[in-house]
Amino acid sequence: MTSNLVPPAIIFILAAILIPFLKGKTKSVYMLLIPVAAFYVLVNIPMGNIWTYEFWGYNLIMGRIDKLSMVFGIIFTIMAFLGILFALKVKDDLQHVAAIVYAGSTLGVVLAGDFLSLYFFWEVMAVSSTFLIIASRTRASREAGFRYILVHLIGGLFLLAGIVLTIQKTGTTAFDYIGLNGIESYLIFIGIALNAAAIPLHAWLPDAYPHGTPTSTVFLSAFTTKSAVYLLIRTFPGADLLIWIGAFMVFVPIFYAVLENDIRKVLAYSLLNQIGFMLVGIGIGTQLALNGATAHAFCHILYKGLLFMAAGSVLQMTGKIKCTEIGGLYKTMPLTCLFCIVGAASISAFPLFSGFVSKSMVVTATVNEKMVFVYLILQFASAGVFHHAGIKVPFFTFFGHDSGIRAKDPSWNMILAMAIAAFACIFIGVFPQPLYNLLPFTVDYVPYTGAHVVGQLQLLMFGALAFALLILSGYYPPEIKSINLDVDWFYRKLGRGGYIVLDKGLNTLNMISEGVVMGFLKGLVSFFKNTAAKIALFVAVNIWLVLGYRDKRLAIKKNQLYNDILNGTLPVGIGAAVAISFILLVFILT
Amino acid sequence: MKKELTIFDNPKNVKKLLITFYCSLVILLISEFFIHPHPAFSFEHVKGFSAVYGFFSCVLLIFLAKILRLIVMKKENYYDK
Numbered sequence: 001m002t003s004n005l006v007p008p009a010i011i012f013i014l015a016a017i018l019i020p021f022l023k024g025k026t027k028s029v030y031m032l033l034i035p036v037a038a039f040y041v042l043v044n045i046p047m048g049n050i051w052t053y054e055f056w057g058y059n060l061i062m063g064r065i066d067k068l069s070m071v072f073g074i075i076f077t078i079m080a081f082l083g084i085l086f087a088l089k090v091k092d093d094l095q096h097v098a099a100i101v102y103a104g105s106t107l108g109v110v111l112a113g114d115f116l117s118l119y120f121f122w123e124v125m126a127v128s129s130t131f132l133i134i135a136s137r138t139r140a141s142r143e144a145g146f147r148y149i150l151v152h153l154i155g156g157l158f159l160l161a162g163i164v165l166t167i168q169k170t171g172t173t174a175f176d177y178i179g180l181n182g183i184e185s186y187l188i189f190i191g192i193a194l195n196a197a198a199i200p201l202h203a204w205l206p207d208a209y210p211h212g213t214p215t216s217t218v219f220l221s222a223f224t225t226k227s228a229v230y231l232l233i234r235t236f237p238g239a240d241l242l243i244w245i246g247a248f249m250v251f252v253p254i255f256y257a258v259l260e261n262d263i264r265k266v267l268a269y270s271l272l273n274q275i276g277f278m279l280v281g282i283g284i285g286t287q288l289a290l291n292g293a294t295a296h297a298f299c300h301i302l303y304k305g306l307l308f309m310a311a312g313s314v315l316q317m318t319g320k321i322k323c324t325e326i327g328g329l330y331k332t333m334p335l336t337c338l339f340c341i342v343g344a345a346s347i348s349a350f351p352l353f354s355g356f357v358s359k360s361m362v363v364t365a366t367v368n369e370k371m372v373f374v375y376l377i378l379q380f381a382s383a384g385v386f387h388h389a390g391i392k393v394p395f396f397t398f399f400g401h402d403s404g405i406r407a408k409d410p411s412w413n414m415i416l417a418m419a420i421a422a423f424a425c426i427f428i429g430v431f432p433q434p435l436y437n438l439l440p441f442t443v444d445y446v447p448y449t450g451a452h453v454v455g456q457l458q459l460l461m462f463g464a465l466a467f468a469l470l471i472l473s474g475y476y477p478p479e480i481k482s483i484n485l486d487v488d489w490f491y492r493k494l495g496r497g498g499y500i501v502l503d504k505g506l507n508t509l510n511m512i513s514e515g516v517v518m519g520f521l522k523g524l525v526s527f528f529k530n531t532a533a534k535i536a537l538f539v540a541v542n543i544w545l546v547l548g549y550r551d552k553r554l555a556i557k558k559n560q561l562y563n564d565i566l567n568g569t570l571p572v573g574i575g576a577a578v579a580i581s582f583i584l585l586v587f588i589l590t
Numbered sequence: 591m592k593k594e595l596t597i598f599d600n601p602k603n604v605k606k607l608l609i610t611f612y613c614s615l616v617i618l619l620i621s622e623f624f625i626h627p628h629p630a631f632s633f634e635h636v637k638g639f640s641a642v643y644g645f646f647s648c649v650l651l652i653f654l655a656k657i658l659r660l661i662v663m664k665k666e667n668y669y670d671k
Contacts, residue, residue, distance in 0.1 A: 259662075379643060387651060450628075459647075461614060466644075466645050466646075475652070
């Protein structure tokens, strides 16, 4: 049975290749069938290590199947389906291919049982997601995409360095629990924490995600950070450091979320806040806490996806997404408004909505461990989440001042995707047991007790009272066209000043590595940089000729591809040069 | 022109909504006396602790956010200059 099944990651990645050649309904059905096929595989594979291959004397394990990887695999596949459905009518193959490769590589990361396949899929994830950011094809999105890939390549280098050192030490590529001890574990930790957007390595997220297209942000919100959360649960459960990073993360981003003008940026900051809850759970590391982190990731993917879908619908239909420019949209977009409220109620952990049955597990874990301070921060943040994501997002988008915009609800596929996600949020909130059955440990937890429901409702509703009173009194900070500085300032503003220094520094570094050991690699890098573009052009032009593109259209296509390659692979060249220097440095230091 | 919802254009409806909201707050406070208490920490023995905590959390959130705004807010074209 197993031998007939193809790893879900491979299904996604191989299937993506055919997308540009299909048209119309065939294409839609084909794209929707990809996650369905992957889901079929997931529910039919046995537990244990499967899809193991030998590669240069190392074992590749492309299927480590246990309850933990299974629950993440399932939710990622579901979200891939919803994201594809939501983006079904997008007329841009680059986005479809990138999104599906991205979803596939995430599944690759989740099911990987060894470092090599993990690292491979990790980098595919970084590159494919970059294309989703630059898919908006604006100057701002290109620049944000460039910063995004640079940050992730650096994160990837930390991970790679940690992996190399670990393999050298243990002699095996397989991995499981790592724990924080020794430099190699910290390097791996930093690499994963960066993808989890753990503060202070978080700024790439609110910087890049709001630049995606209305549909691509839905994918972005689900995969990178939660696959990192999965890895942290797997490799660093019980690391005390994560409790404090998590507590900081639930706390600080909500202030930014309150101030932000761009709705998708508000959602990006609330994403950080939600990951904070997961990290606290991972840091506590008890069975209840890890179940809580897993369950919360599961629910979070659905309701955050739903919220980004609602925001994407608004952006798609109005062309605007800033609080100062929208408002009063409930009048003509009632369905989008309704779904947004369901997402908002779920993220706020209202009883009968999904967040309630998952977040409370983490909160209860802090109670069981007698962590008063962390408990109070989490409760503060819970009220704060309701405030900025639960009320602010729907209020300023669909109510608030009437912007005069009369946009309609989006197309059926977008409505359907939101409806399914909303249904799932409510279903999990009302019947949590099916979700609890999926969790890695046996669940002995009852979310619906009178005290818990009333306590949570008091916390939320009186938070809402504060919002109402502050709005009515005019003390609430007004929406202003503005941006708010975050730590990306260091590499964006200071970086510009230090660019020359850095440039010279890197060149020197390159020259040293070139002269001393790896002279041939420079040639290799430039070879790949130039030939990649040429090969891609050669292949693409032939395909286009077959497809009937001629003259002007062909020229435009060529130009587009050339620019895409320049935007996409140029940093890879730099990355490779830095990679070599970096690994050398680590080897010298240890 | 497609029909549009205008329910909240009427101030009466907004008022009704607010009254419903205030009533629900009172009901929440009263209902705490009828449930089996399950306090996480000793301070939660106090009735209405969650309500007070939720309320002041949000006030503090806004207060601190306003201060933060003084420090971090820049014009939209800040990074393009």
